[in-house]
Amino acid sequence: MTWPMVFGVLSLMSFQLIDSAFIAQLGVLPLAAQGFTLPIGQLIIGVQVGLGIATTSVISIALGANQEKYSKQLGGLVLALGGVGTAVICLLLYLIRHPLLEMLGATADVMPIIDTYWIVWLLSSWVGAVLYFLYSVCRANGNTMLPGIMMVVTSILNLAFDPLFIFYFDMGIHGAAVATILAFGLGALYVVYRIAPKNYYSFDWKDLDLIKSIKSLFNIMMPAMTSQLMPPLAAMLSTKLLASFGTAAVAAWALGSRYEFFAIVAVLALTMSMPPMIGRYVGAKQADNIIKLVKVATAFIIISQLVIALITLAVSGGLSSLMTAEDNVEKILNMHLIIVPFSLAPLGVCILLVSVSNALGKPMRALLVSSLRLFLFFLPCLYAGAHFGGIQGLFYGAAIGNTLAGIFAWVAYQNTINKLQKMERLALHFHIQF
Structure with missing residues (x-):
């Protein structure tokens, strides 16, 4: 079930990187304008992921209890809540765009570009959110193949549409958002076409307890969303700091961040594939197997990320010139690519161990590690x-x-696993005695 999503995530990372590379050819100001959308985009994605996690949990539980009608009603409820809720958020972000951008440190020369780009970009974010909720309903019903394939397809469509709208139709940065709207929009229409006959969702809520159903979604969504919303908050503070070094620094940071997401795709794959295995080991009271599994995964992350960092170091000059045509942006980006990738190994370990903590039934420990990673160490x-x-x-x-975040996450994990082993030994002791 994981591999289709791995290729899907990889294609989405490529999608974002290619988007930035095309915009970089327009100059430093359009690229900086996109850089200022990065933390806001993460905010919208945080809401998406929070609701997506709740969707998978609640619908899969309903299906496990053979409540097929209820699972379909929940599917419809998720699509309605997600679509309307994200639209409201996007509308609010449009209305407060000026004070928000000033808070992020946007300068007078970049403001006119962002002002016209903002509404088109927000529309593309809303279409992407609707498509994501459709993917979540698919995954909750055990269908990961369709979302994985469609992530690849929409990325290819975006790759084809980007140069067409940005350069051929001379729409500039606005063309990138239009390309995204078309790619995601076509993807959403096709997913609806494919899943409608399967009855994954229903808008017939006559006998549905709406309040209870919404509450069940929000009980899971809020902690997950809180965890997801911390990175965009940190990104906003980072962007504000970068803005003090000029628009070229913001543009370079945006490109470097895109590359980092692409570089840690193997880590993201592990965070999807390991929790089910860990959950089974927890149920079987096999802490030793959890320790072995995490050690292997951690070693893989450290070795693979160091290899990626060395490759990035070797090609940093050519890669930075490929990603941007602006000399001042290229210089800063090259600096980013030389230094930061060597820290992606401990960062990857931290991300993995947050996922492991959730799988061990320690969501508050996961939330603590995520919070401290950003606000005690990174910022x-x-x-x-x-x-x-x-x-x-x-x-x-x-x-x-x-x-530092990676080291702290490992210490916190060791503390959690030691407690789990102690509980297992106590349970075994009492079992033998009685």
Whole structure:
């Protein structure tokens, strides 16, 4: 079930990276304009993922209890709540765009571009959210093949549409958003066409307890969403700091962040595939197997991410020139690619262990690790690095913050697993005695 989604996630990462690469050819101001949308985009994605996790949980439980009609009603409820809720969020973000962008540090020269781009980009975000909720309903019903394939297809469509609308129709940065709207829109229409006969969703809610159903979704959604919303908050604070170094720094950070997402796709794959296995080991009281599994996964992450970092170091000059045509952006991006990727190994370990904590039934421990990663390690180190070393120090600060977060996550995991082993030994002791 995991591999289709792995290829899907990989294609989405490529999607975002290619989008940024095309926009980079337009100059530093359009790329900076896209950079200012990055933290807001993460905010919208945080809401999507929170509801998506709740969707998978609640619908799969209903199906497990043979409540097929209820599962279909929940599917319809998720699509309605997600579509309307995201539309309201996008509308609010449009209405408060000026104070929000000023808070992020947008300068007067980039504001006119963002002002016209904002509404088209928000529409593309809404279409993407609707498609994501359709994917969530599919996954909840055990269908990961269709979402995985469609993620690849929509990425290919976007790759084809981007140069067409950006350059051929001379729409500039607006063309990138239009390309996304068309790619995601066509994807959403096809998914609806494929799943409608399967009755994955229903809008017949006559006998549905709406309040109870919405509450069951929100009980799971809120903790998950809280965890997902912390990165965009940290991204907003990071963007504000980057803005103090100029629009070129914001543009380079946006490109570097896209590359980082692409580089850790193997880590994201593990966070999807390991929790079911860990859950089974927890149920069977086999903590030793959990330890072995996590050790193997951690070793894989450290080795693979160090290899990626070395490759990135070797090709950083050519890669940065390929990703942007602006000399000042290229120089800063090259600095990012040389320094930060070496910290993706401990960052990957931290991300994995947050997923493991959730699988061990310790969501608050996972939330704590996620919070401290950003607000105790990453952001303070980022600001300290910028203060003492300028833009280069900022990148070293990011790398140090990621490394400290990985170490802390490992210590927290060891504490959790030791307690689990102790509980197993006590249970075995009482079983033998009685």
